[in-house]
Amino acid sequence: MTWMKSRLLLAVFAFVLLAALHPAALAQQGSAPSQTSARAASQPNDTVSAAPSTGKVVTQYAPSQENYQKAVTYSGQRYRDYFVNALYGWLVLLVVLRWRAGTKYRDWAERLSSRRLVQVIIYAPLLLLTVAALGLPTDLWDQSLQRRFGLSVQGWGSWFVDWATNQIVTLVVGTVLVWILYGVIRRSTRRWWLYFWMASIPVLLALFFLQPVVIDPLFFKFTPLQSSHPDLVAAMEHGGASRWDGDSAGPHVRDERQFEDDRAQRVCHRLWSLEACSSVGHDHRKGHRAGNVIRVWP
Incomplete structure (x- = not known):
């Protein structure tokens, strides 16, 4: 496989994989908080109190000057974080290509087994774990930003458990996608991109319906x-x-x-x-x- 073809395949795979694993990433972040105990709600608080009934109709949100400045600062941090993450993601892909990690992992898999399925099971997790390990600094930065502005109270131990769980989900789904991708390429070297897109649609639909039943319970505890x-x-x-x-x-x-669920314990x-x-x-x-x-x- 030539250098240009390897770079094209890795770029396409990265795009499809990010789209496919987006539900798992959302599940880990826990963007929608749930109920915490009613006992905590019944205790007094000097800083947060119920608004007095004055009959005044509130038509807009009017934060304090301190909270407003904090929100502006956080917004600027998030914009910078977005562009840094995008640039760093491309840098990770370039490093993987420069190291020829895909070629090395392929050679290892071919030496260990001649069966295609076994080769994929060896090759895909190694490549995905390499990308995940190189991308860990930005994940840590995102979580530290959430904690610094009080948008997350999840401890680092719990966060690493969720991160590891997310990587397991990524390995399972990513290995299936890689297996489909290279199987399609072997059968059609000219229209593999079209057939892979068609084959990935059922996988994405399956993830959509499996997320609340299989993926979400891996990160959160659900009670009736x-x-x-x-x-x-x-x-x-x-x-x-x-x-x-x-x-x-x-x-x-x-x-x-x-x-x-218990998402409130995180946010x-x-x-x-x-x-x-x-x-x-x-x-x-x-x-x-x-x-x-x-x-x-x-």
């Missing part, structure tokens, strides 16, 4: 909402949030298929008097999501 907050389930039923009755939009989600931090975290009901049989449920304790 009916057993933890039966009053909330009753309120949802009364308001039509989980049942379609012709007047409220959305599919029916049975009570035993409504769950809450919420002891909001004593005011706590707003979300839970998402999910019908595992139909793959339907109910609307977000917001609980606010005054």
